Amino acid sequence: MARIGMTTTVPVEIILAAGHIPVDLNNIFINDKEATRLVEVAEDAGYPRNICGWIKGLYSVVVDRGDIDMVLAVTQGDCSNTHALMETLELVGIETIPFAYPFDRDYDILKLQMDKLITALGTDWDSVMAVKKRLDQVRGKVAELDRLTWQENTVGGFHNHLYQVSCSDFNGDVDAFEQDVNQFIMQAQSATEYTEDLRLGFIGVPPIVNDLYDHFEKMGARVVFNEVQRQFAMPYHVDDLVEQYRRYTYPYGVFRRIEDIKEEIEKRNLDGIVHYVQSFCFRQIEDMIFREKLDIPVLTIEGDKPGKLDARTKLRMDSFLEMLR
Amino acid sequence: MFYGIDLGSRSVKLVIMDHNSVQRSDIFETVQFYRQYGQSTPEGLVVDFKAVGMGANRDVVATGYGRNTINIVGATVIAELKAHTVGAIWQTGLSNFTVLDLGGQDSKVIKVRNGKMVDFATNDKCAASTGRYLENMATVLGISLEELSSYRENPVELSATCAIFGESELIGRIVEGYSVPELAAGVNYTIFKRIKPMLTALKSETVIFTGGVALGPAIAQIIESELGLQVIVPKYPQLNGAIGCAVHGREKRG
Numbered sequence: 001m002a003r004i005g006m007t008t009t010v011p012v013e014i015i016l017a018a019g020h021i022p023v024d025l026n027n028i029f030i031n032d033k034e035a036t037r038l039v040e041v042a043e044d045a046g047y048p049r050n051i052c053g054w055i056k057g058l059y060s061v062v063v064d065r066g067d068i069d070m071v072l073a074v075t076q077g078d079c080s081n082t083h084a085l086m087e088t089l090e091l092v093g094i095e096t097i098p099f100a101y102p103f104d105r106d107y108d109i110l111k112l113q114m115d116k117l118i119t120a121l122g123t124d125w126d127s128v129m130a131v132k133k134r135l136d137q138v139r140g141k142v143a144e145l146d147r148l149t150w151q152e153n154t155v156g157g158f159h160n161h162l163y164q165v166s167c168s169d170f171n172g173d174v175d176a177f178e179q180d181v182n183q184f185i186m187q188a189q190s191a192t193e194y195t196e197d198l199r200l201g202f203i204g205v206p207p208i209v210n211d212l213y214d215h216f217e218k219m220g221a222r223v224v225f226n227e228v229q230r231q232f233a234m235p236y237h238v239d240d241l242v243e244q245y246r247r248y249t250y251p252y253g254v255f256r257r258i259e260d261i262k263e264e265i266e267k268r269n270l271d272g273i274v275h276y277v278q279s280f281c282f283r284q285i286e287d288m289i290f291r292e293k294l295d296i297p298v299l300t301i302e303g304d305k306p307g308k309l310d311a312r313t314k315l316r317m318d319s320f321l322e323m324l325r
Numbered sequence: 326m327f328y329g330i331d332l333g334s335r336s337v338k339l340v341i342m343d344h345n346s347v348q349r350s351d352i353f354e355t356v357q358f359y360r361q362y363g364q365s366t367p368e369g370l371v372v373d374f375k376a377v378g379m380g381a382n383r384d385v386v387a388t389g390y391g392r393n394t395i396n397i398v399g400a401t402v403i404a405e406l407k408a409h410t411v412g413a414i415w416q417t418g419l420s421n422f423t424v425l426d427l428g429g430q431d432s433k434v435i436k437v438r439n440g441k442m443v444d445f446a447t448n449d450k451c452a453a454s455t456g457r458y459l460e461n462m463a464t465v466l467g468i469s470l471e472e473l474s475s476y477r478e479n480p481v482e483l484s485a486t487c488a489i490f491g492e493s494e495l496i497g498r499i500v501e502g503y504s505v506p507e508l509a510a511g512v513n514y515t516i517f518k519r520i521k522p523m524l525t526a527l528k529s530e531t532v533i534f535t536g537g538v539a540l541g542p543a544i545a546q547i548i549e550s551e552l553g554l555q556v557i558v559p560k561y562p563q564l565n566g567a568i569g570c571a572v573h574g575r576e577k578r579g
Contacts (some may be wrong), residue, residue: 138535291526297444312431316447320404 002069003120005062007234008078009087009112009168010099013135015072016174017128018121023068024169029057030208035306038064045088052280053208053305055081062094070095072117077101077251079281097121100165111242132241135170138178138217142167143235150199150224150268154191157202157213157223159184164229166205183219198324199269201225203215203261203290204276204283208303212276215309221321223274225264227257229244254286266297272297272324274317279304297324327572327578328379329401330372330406332358332389332553335429335456338567341376345573350564355429369396386570386577403544403573405566405578406435410442412569413533416559423529425520425548426565427538429456432520436527446523456537458488462512465495466505473509474541481511491515513543517551532556535565 004015005025015022032038035057042056042062043049062068073086075098086096097120103107118128130313145163149155163181172179198221205228213223230251236247249257265273273296277284287300299320301313309317326348331338337358341349343402355363363369374385386399388408396402413424413435420440426433432448432455448455463473481503483494498508516538524532532554535547539562549556 312447315405316445319404319442319445322407323406323445 003067004143005058005068005071006169007058007073007082009021009053009073009248009250010072010074011117011128011241012169013037013128013131013241014117014121014123016113016135017118017131018123020121021172022169023070023172024166025058025061026054026206027073027166027169027171028065029054029061030206030210030306032057032061032065039305043264045086050083050280052079053303054205055079055085059085059088062089063092068094069179070097071098074098074251075100076103101245103231103252105246105252107242107246110245114245115240118196120234129241132244132275134174136237138170138174138181139167139234141178141185142179142233145181145188146230146233146235148185148188151208152188153193153195153222153224154188156194156285157200157226159188160223161202161206161213161226161229163228164233167233198222198271198321199224201227201261201265201268201270201273202229203257203273205278205281207276208278208306209309209313210306211308212301213260215314216274219318219321221271222323223269227261227264227270231260232266252301254289255293258290261290261294265294270296272299272320274298274320277302326384326573327386327571328374328406329568329572330379330385330387330389331405331570332387333566336433336563337501338563339379340561340571341379341566342568342571342575347561347564347568349378350561350567352442352563360480369398369418369482371398372400383411384395384574386574388431388570396552399575401574403570404576406445408434408566408573409433409535410435410437410569411572412565412567413437413535415568415572416561416565417533417557418535419557421530422531422557423470423527424565425524425532425534425539426536427455427516427520427534427544428536431455432523432536434520434523434527436529437560446527448519452492456489458491459512459516459538461488461492462495462509463528465492465524466499466508466512467507468505471541473512474538474543475572476506476509477543477547478510479507479512480514481507483511483515483535510543512545516544517547521552521568524548528554530555535559535562537563539563 002020003023004020005023014023014181038060039053039056041060047056072095073082101114142163200221200223202223231248231250238244249260275298279302292300328344329340330481337355339351340347362377365401373503387397387400387402388405409424409426424435434446435442436444454493463470481498514574545556
């Protein structure tokens with residue numbers, strides 16, 4: 001039973017079917033009490049300052065924390081910095097397996113990638129599909145938690161983010177995670193309703209700062225839609241596993257993401273969108289597409305290092321809410 | 326009387342207004358202001374408004390670096406972009422325009438329609454399009470800020486993606502033998518290049534140009550000629566945020 005680090009969401013069913021423990025390196029990094037120091041560890045090793053903080057954190061989680069046996073790296077569909085991440089990990093003797101989402105969502109190529117991963121980890125489709133059935137039960141519960149957020153208004157933006165983002169690796173222990181979700185939902189069902197006057201959607205990669213949701217709630221607004229996090233939780237209800245990872249919008253082009261976002265803006269009755277971009281990320285370029293295509297006020301905020309929101313970003317968030325009112 | 330205070334990164338601006346006009350104004354250097362009139366307490370910043378000649382705290386409306394970052398005990402605090410919007414409307418009497426505010430370490434662009442802010446942009450984590458950048462460049466050129474802000478003909482090419490490296494780039498150009506007017510014009514053009522994408526994205530026919538940087542003529546002229554827009558520098562460009570605060574207080578009190 002190996003601990004397999006993942007650089008982003010991959011068909012986690014395959015890792016579990018092979019009897020290994022999936023570990024989303026992003027979650028380990030951002031929940032580390034010394035996340036800032038982890039960024040510095042990578043910079044000390046030679047990672048440039050003007051490179052995304054996440055990629056540096058991922059590197060250091062593997063190299064500095066030392067309990068990852070192998071890294072499954074998404075080489076297409078996430079971040080091209082991952083190529084150099086794999087290479088620098090190889091340089092220090094860490095085994096890596098590449099996984100690529102085809103840009104055009106080609107079914108056969110995606111299936112081939114999954115076949116190869118199944119072979120590499122030594123499992124088979126039957127075991128993988130059995131795991132999928134089990135995970136779908138848990139995903140269904142997380143989808144309910146999401147519904148409680150926007151429809152019953154009893155879940156805050158942070159917990160909506162946290163539980164959905166955790167579906168990339170189910171915190172390495174599906175049963176324990178499910179129990180945690182059960183307990184949270186039970187509390188949420190009897191929680192007091194939020195009564196904020198502004199409903200926001202959060203789009204883009206998960207934030208590297210840790211007080212974004214709290215700050216909005218302090219200012220009388222609430223995030224009731226976490227776009228990419230919801231994608232990590234895969235609320236699609238399809239039987240075909242390849243199709244499930246084709247519906248997953250994040251690794252493909254931006255336009256399918258926009259369709260998904262538009263549907264949720266309507267459904268969840270949103271007042272504004274917050275587009276989070278990571279400093280030095282190629283997705284900063286896509287901001288202009290969102291602004292062009294989304295017919296709703298958009299605030300773009302940028303994060304660099306882990307920690308708290310800076311004063312300038314808070315000023316911009318406050319002004320955005322003021323503008324929506 | 327209505328009291329407005331804008332706690333900026335480089336200077337603190339105070340205005341005292343009656344129903345129709347600015348009666349008094351003061352500009353303090355930020356650090357000096359805090360040292361002389363401010364006192365940090367567990368409840369927030371206590372400012373000795375009496376000592377600076379203003380009324381009781383409850384009549385003061387303040388803005389500055391983030392509504393949560395500044396907390397002046399007893400005063401009403403409003404968001405900075407709102408203060409600038411209100412100030413620009415009061416100063417010009419217009420209701421459809423784009424505010425361009427270039428201050429000490431910030432640049433802000435606010436699109437206003439029918440008297441309401443509908444979109445905005447601010448500079449990224451860099452001071453290369455702000456007053457601080459111009460001050461540094463004026464020092465390198467050995468001229469005053471006023472003189473620097475008067476040149477716009479034959480600009481030298483400067484890339485200036487960074488306020489600090491901008492200095493060494495400028496020194497390189499000095500060594501190449503360019504004249505001070507050409508170098509100064511180049512500096513003013515770098516400001517224009519930094520704000521052009523924001524002004525284009527949040528375009529209006531009329532730009533209301535505020536902040537300390539608006540005191541010189543060159544940048545306003547460059548915007549007019551390059552983008553074909555009307556640029557209005559109101560009577561009190563530096564006090565725009567503080568005026569917005571005072572006007573907000575007046576509107577609230579009725």
